[in-house]
Each structure stands twice: as structure tokens, then as C-alpha cells.
Amino acid sequence: MNTMTKLTLQTEGDTHIVVTRHFAAPPETVYRAHTDSKLIQQWLLGPEGWTMPVCINDPRPGGKIRFEWTHPKQGSFHLTGEYLELKPYSKIVHVERMHLPDPTPDNHVETRFDPDGSGTLMTMRMTLPDAQTRAAMLATGMEHGMEASYVRLEQMI
Amino acid sequence: MLATPNLNASFAALADPTRRAILARLASGEATVMELAKPFEMTQPAISQHLKVLEGAGLIVTRVEGTKRPRRLAKAGIEAMDQWLAMLRKALEKNYDRLDGVLAAMQSDTERKKR
Numbered sequence: 001m002n003t004m005t006k007l008t009l010q011t012e013g014d015t016h017i018v019v020t021r022h023f024a025a026p027p028e029t030v031y032r033a034h035t036d037s038k039l040i041q042q043w044l045l046g047p048e049g050w051t052m053p054v055c056i057n058d059p060r061p062g063g064k065i066r067f068e069w070t071h072p073k074q075g076s077f078h079l080t081g082e083y084l085e086l087k088p089y090s091k092i093v094h095v096e097r098m099h100l101p102d103p104t105p106d107n108h109v110e111t112r113f114d115p116d117g118s119g120t121l122m123t124m125r126m127t128l129p130d131a132q133t134r135a136a137m138l139a140t141g142m143e144h145g146m147e148a149s150y151v152r153l154e155q156m157i
Numbered sequence: 158m159l160a161t162p163n164l165n166a167s168f169a170a171l172a173d174p175t176r177r178a179i180l181a182r183l184a185s186g187e188a189t190v191m192e193l194a195k196p197f198e199m200t201q202p203a204i205s206q207h208l209k210v211l212e213g214a215g216l217i218v219t220r221v222e223g224t225k226r227p228r229r230l231a232k233a234g235i236e237a238m239d240q241w242l243a244m245l246r247k248a249l250e251k252n253y254d255r256l257d258g259v260l261a262a263m264q265s266d267t268e269r270k271k272r
Contacts, residue, residue: 043255
């Protein structure tokens with residue numbers, strides 16, 4: 001079960017981060033948990049201790065997203081975004097940015113839900129804008145150690 | 158690790174192609190302002206300005222050697238950037254472990270309604 005549900009996170013090309021995760025529920029259920037505000041508020045919370053008191057979520061093309069998180073000690077911040085495309089129950093495309101309080105560059109996210117046995121394989125592909133992408137490329141050191149980070153740095157030019 | 162504010166500075170510092178090129182150059186060893194200025198066809202004050210931004214972001218450090226001030230990559234700064242993806246991974250793992258629970262509840266709910 002641990003290998004089944006293990007998250008993978010990889011950088012791809014110059015601008016992408018791709019995350020995969022298996023879920024033991026069919027695509028329709030996983031899709032609903034990604035688009036229903038009441039359900040999103042139960043799991044999209046990040047590290048321990050954070051809650052999402054505000055979850056505005058209008059899942060249709062052009063629909064707005066606004067998530068506000070708060071933590072008793074670490075304060076609060078929010079994310080805004082817009083839906084670009086929704087294909088029940090297989091695909092969601094949206095853009096999002098964090099406000100810390102200055103907005104981070106737009107992150108373009110395509111989330112796919114494919115049947116995988118009796119469950120779902122979710123593939124989330126984030127396309128980061130130039131600056132952040134390049135920075136994230138540096139971060140591949142996580143997988144390959146400092147040496148690879150430097151090689152990537154050199155390839156940037 | 159509360160490296161977040163500095164991380165934002167790191168990302169901003171990396172938004173500029175000259176600064177990325179400077180980092181790439183420093184990845185192969187330390188260099189003086191003069192050495193750094195040469196390949197960029199920029200004045201030394203212009204390069205110094207970029208170095209200031211990089212140093213402020215914690216990505217490079219200055220060593221004092223007589224009248225020279227060679228710059229090199231700051232290991233801690235680069236490692237903080239490494240941690241950015243690690244933090245993302247951790248947050249996602251937490252989210253999806255919680256989502257497993259939400260999905261299980263949704264499914265038992267559906268089962269109940271069927272009966």
C-alpha cells in the first residue's frame with residue numbers, strides 16, 4: 001500500500017514540476033474532492049496546524065478561486081486563481097498564485113485523473129514561470145546532490 | 158527551517174539572466190568582480206549591483222583577501238533553495254494523506270445511500 005500511494009515529484013524540462021499520486025477511489029470521487037469547496041477545506045491544508053476558513057471556488061471556465069489559510073502562530077496568507085478548463089471527471093486546468101502578501105508568479109496547473117485499477121492515478125503538472133522555474137531547477141539537488149544542481153545551473157545559460 | 162522570506166529573495170535574485178549567469182560562473186569556483194565583469198561586457202559597478210542582490214538573497218558570500226574581494230556560492234543559500242521542493246513535497250504528502258481519508262468517507266457515504 002505504501003508503494004501504491006507514494007507520491008512522486010519530479011522536475012521535467014525547463015518549466016515543469018510533475019506530481020503523481022494513486023488514490024483508492026474512482027476518478028469521479030477524486031475529481032469531486034478537488035472541486036467541491038466543503039471537501040477541499042478538509043484536505044488542502046498543507047503542514048499540520050493550518051486551517052482554511054475561506055474557500056471560494058467556482059469550478060467552471062473563468063470561475064474564481066480564493067483559498068485563505070490561517071495558523072494560530074504562523075499567521076495567514078491566501079491564494080487566488082482562475083479555472084481555465086474542466087472535464088468531469090478527468091481533467092482540471094487552472095492558474096494560481098500565492099499572496100505572501102506580494103503575489104508569486106502565476107503557476108499553471110493541469111490535473112488529470114486516470115482510472116488505475118479500482119482507483120485513480122492523479123497526475124498534476126505545474127508549469128512555473130521563468131524565474132521560479134529556474135530556481136526550482138536549482139532545487140533538483142534534492143534528488144541528485146549539489147553536483148547536479150551546479151550542472152543544471154550551467155545549462156541555464 | 159524558517160527560510161521562507163530569504164527564499165523569496167532568492168527567487169527574485171534569480172529572475173535576472175545576468176545574475177543566473179554569475180551564479181553559474183561561481184559554481185565552477187570563486188571569482189573577483191573584475192573576473193565576473195569580463196564575459197558580460199558590463200561595468201564593474203553594474204556587476205557589483207548584481208552581486209549585492211545575490212548576496213542579500215544569501216546565495217553568494219564575499220571573502221576578504223588583501224585588497225581583493227572574491228565571491229563564491231553560499232552553500233546554505235543554495236541548500237535553502239533545495240529545500241523549497243522538499244517543502245512542497247512534504248505539504249503535498251500531508252494533503253494527499255488527508256485526502257485519502259476524505260475519499261474513504263465519501264465512498265462509505267455513497268454506499269450507505271445505495272442501501
